[in-house]
Amino acid sequence: MTTAGALMAAAAARLRAAGVPDPARDARLLLAHAASVDAGRVTLIAPEEVAPEIAERFERLVSLRAVRVPVSQLVGARAFYGRDFKVSRDVLDPRPETETLIELALGAPFARVLDLGIGSGCILVTLLAERKEATGLGIDLSEGACLQASANAMVHGVAARADIRQSDWFDAVEGRFDLIVSNPPYLAADEMADVAPELRDHEPRIALTDGADGLSAYRTIAAEAQGYLTATGRVLVEIGWQQGDAVQEIFRRAGWGDVHLAHDLGGRARVVRAANPA
Incomplete structure (x- = not known):
């Protein structure tokens, strides 16, 4: 039998050779999942021998990670704003930069x-x-995404307050809202060849790109959202880090007031805020 430490070291070397970023971290997370232990305890079991069934499970996970299947899909969850969200190939991984939008939303x-x-x-x-x-x-064109979001609403105890519908943008939306938020597909078609394999090959393409210039969703939101917003409401949209000027201009041309750009903790443009004109 082999120790947990030896298995992790070999897996990290294999993942590094495959070009996986931060291979030691991923090896640790995958072994924790395979052994059903908390990731923080993995180093404590490093000297211990690993049961054959755990080693076999770990080997399968490492093989999939080596072909760039995201860790979140392999373990079935991703942490976001202090909570774990179930994920699948039907949805994008929650990402830390989106927490900028959350902070802005909670600011009012x-x-x-x-x-x-x-x-x-x-x-x-x-x-x-x-x-x-x-x-x-919450609306999404993808039925699979709606099902995944519904599951997460149940897990975190908000299902009774969350209405989740399949819809092409505003088609199934009724009423008015104090806050409209979106992290839409914002990659241009010609950017897709350069994104990480984890995104390009294993996450839903329709959630990544509009197949055009990456700005289509913002044009739709800017053109239609005022009809669904209260008089004092606001819109917050996540953007690509190079899209700040273009997205602000789209909202201003559509007649929005108080259009501002916010940056994430890394200093990159991340969210455009807009409100109904005074």
Whole structure:
């Protein structure tokens, strides 16, 4: 039998050779999942021998990670804003940069929120979990994404306050909202060849790119969202780090007021905020 430490070292070397970023971390997370232990305890079991069935499970996980299947899909979850969200190939991984949108959203009161392109549900579910009196509607073109978001709403105890529907943007949306949020597909078609294999090959293409210039979703939101917003409501949209000027211009040309750009902790343009004109 082989020790946990030896297995992790061999796996890290294999993942490094495959070009996987941070291979030691991934080896540790995958072994924790295979052994059903907390990731923080993996180093404690490093000197221990690993049972054959765990070693075999770990080998399968490492093989999949070596062909760039995301760790979150292999373990079935990804942490976001202090909560674990279930993920699958039907949705994008929740990512730390999206927490910038969450912080901005929580910076002002809201009673009713609309999430356009709900995906895993990480945005809507987090906002409802943080604001216990709020209700929300989440829409997505993908039925699989709607099912995944519904599951996460159940896990985090907000399902009774979250209405999740399959919809092509505003088609199934009714009523008005204090807050409209979206992390839409913003990669241009010609950018897809350069993205990481984890995204390009294993996450839903329709959630990554509009197949055009990466700005189509913003044009739709800017053109239609005012009809669904309360008089004092606001829109927050996540953007690609080079899209700040273009997205702000789209909203200004559509007649929005108070259009501003916010940056993430890394200093990159991340969210455009807009409100109804005064």
